[in-house]
Amino acid sequence: MALANAMSVSLVSSNVCFGGKQEVYSHESREVKCKMSFSVYIPPKATDGTKVPVLYWLSGLTCTEQNFIIKSGFQRYASEEGVVVVGPDTSPRGLHIDGEEDDYDFGTGAGFYVDATQDKWKNNYRMFSYVTQELIPIIEQNFPVISGCQSICGHSMGGHGAIVCALKNPGLYKSVSAFSPIANPSKGKWGQKAFTGYLGNDPKDWEEWDSTYLVQKYNGPPLNLLIDQGSDDTYLAEDLMGKNLVDSCALANVPVIYRLQEGYDHSFFFVSTFIGEHIRHHSKAFDENVVTEQPITATTVGTTEFSLFGPSSADGASLDILKNYEALIVKQEVDIMGQMCDKYLNGKTILTATEEEESCCSCNCCRRGRRFEMKLTDEKGREVLRLKMKNHCCGQCFCFCRYEKLQVFSPTDSKIGSIEESCNCFHKQLMVYSLSNSDPIYSVNGPNCQSCRCCCTGTTFSINNYSTDEKCGTIAKKWSGLAKEALTYADNFCDLMYFEKSPKKDDDDD
Ligand SMILES: N[C@@H](CCC(=O)N[C@@H](CS)C(=O)NCC(=O)O)C(=O)O
Structure with a gap:
């Protein structure tokens, strides 16, 4: 009985979209101990209850479950590929924790997909456990998804969150992708501020939540990791630092496709341009007959190319x-x-x-x-x-x-x-x-x-x-x-x- 309550969700909105349904639900969360909202897109193929794979989307700083469903246009591709897409909110809300609403990059709207260890935050700011442990069974219980057939992607804070969820749970996701991830948060100003607040002052403790360090220890099945990064993203140098993650992947021999997209910035205009390619990437990974994993990195659309076998290797790709x-x-x-x-x-x-x-x-x-x-x-x-x-x-x-x-x-x-x-x-x-x-x-x-x-x-x-x-x-x-x-x-x-x-x-x- 307690389990049934923990799994129950309430419909907030429902709109027909590309032949399927874009819906939003709320529920009482066990992990973050407040009411949480998440979006669910159900493609036409699944509206009769037919089970399909599911893709989890994690949004960035300041977002709710709404930004992605309104701005990215992903529904066209999810409809075509027959994939359910779930997008949770980015933090707990309305808890009246002192300082929770002070900044756009900490507290509300900025949960960073970690499990906080610091007293003020540790009871509620548990977005990692929420996404990887609580949400998955809720979705499997209430929506037409194939159990265990899931992938994860996200943007900025959420792009990094997606990579960390996959690195810390080998095999849980069939593939992972990110737009402009905060790839080495221990070294950037957004990440340092959040990690100090949620995890404390010792940078050694941050490494457990930083993909650039975590990838060094990764020893699971192929991640099928795709990253898109805009070359004109104003946050690239000081906050995102995707190249650090790519270099770390190279050292750890973990394949990654990193595409530096010429002229694109950090916005949803960038996300909407390539979201179709990401959904197809995940869709291919759901098909066991396709090897999405390549033994090397890294294609770019611009003039720069990173290679897993040395940054200037001529025969990279x-x-x-x-x-x-x-x-x-x-x-x-x-x-x-x-x-x-x-x-x-x-x-x-x-x-x-x-x-x-x-x-x-x-x-x-x-x-x-x-x-x-x-x-x-x-x-x-x-x-x-x-x-x-x-x-x-x-x-x-x-x-x-x-x-x-x-x-x-x-x-x-x-x-x-x-x-x-x-x-x-x-x-x-x-x-x-x-x-x-x-x-x-x-x-x-x-x-x-x-x-x-x-x-x-x-x-x-x-x-x-x-x-x-x-x-x-x-x-x-x-x-x-x-x-x-x-x-x-x-x-x-x-x-x-x-x-x-x-x-x-x-x-x-x-
Ligand atoms: N300058 C931005 C920084 C935050 C930002 O760029 N957030 C990105 C994710 S890191 C976003 O998706 N914002 C919401 C939107 O564009 O709809 C602000 O103050 O809102």
Whole structure:
């Protein structure tokens, strides 16, 4: 009976939105010992009671449960992806604790998602336990969500709160994302003020609530961590310091995609621009068949790139995922590759590329110019990378010096790099670019024959590090007959790609 009361919620408002319902509820909270409000968006897919995954949203300083539901426009994407979205208030309210209402960045509207230890605050300012322990069962009891299928994201104070909730509860969330998180609160003025008040004067005690320290100890399943940060955010240098968290992730070998978005500020205009991408990121993580985790960091849309393998590493970006694999097979419509695979790939870690989409030109002369999309999957069939080529036919069908550009994306649709065919009439050369570098990171060098695909029985392409010219891989192209060669674009690209250990790494190992 006591449990039923603890779980009961009262409807405050309900509005139809993108075919679903945007609602607000209140309830008496066990953890923060006052009445709390939270928002719940129920997508059309779940309005008949069908259970769907749930995404928790944590807002920033000064917000209630209202700001996000009014300003971000997230409902369009939650409706499309079929995700329930829950957004709690940012602190307890109306407790008449001395000093509670004095500042916008402490007390009311500024709970910082910690469990306070200081006398004045410790009975009520328990937003961490509220979000991670009290709210989840309340939502599972009262709304159509799949138990245990949840992710978390947030903005600023809430962005950091989301990361801390995930770091302190390994495996509780399938993925985590943040907009402009207060990433190293022990070092910034917002964080120092709040932590002193809630946690006391000893900065050592703050480390338990600071993501930049916590990530060093993280030892759980993949976090699937995505962070967006505006480059023109006025709080970036003194309060947010996302780069500290990224560097800490690099040291701890915890993957993070950190995107510095050129020109954006700290406002909900920024959140509303990228909230669709975040919801899709979480939606992919709910799908067990997709690897949202990349072994490296960090894409940016602007000119800056952080890499988990050293801030100025030229081959940063997620193309490094290929280093985890020893070979890539391009799957063909007539699978003679099986025999080859058995022969050459026994015991190797492999990726398989499958062409996804064929459209536009069916005429043979245009087929190299048509749009296509190729999925690279690991041995468990989980997507690791995606290659896309936009349709750029026609008019050039008989030009030998065709300029082609293949875009490389992560499974969550972040652009990682590109592959371009250089304009050389005598031999085939492909250049592999990461996002921020103007120079290629690898070159793929074909034989000295433009039309080799029509006359060779087997061909080898070498993959070289562009700056050192060291060979780091091979593409073995096996001629498989005219009928089959005409079937896919994929087999024009390569049949079998071996990634050799780079000579430099071998040296290091010695
Ligand atoms: N200068 C702001 C600082 C607080 C702020 O920027 N809050 C962000 C989160 S850290 C926010 O979401 N504000 C509410 C809104 O924009 O609707 C203020 O005094 O309100």
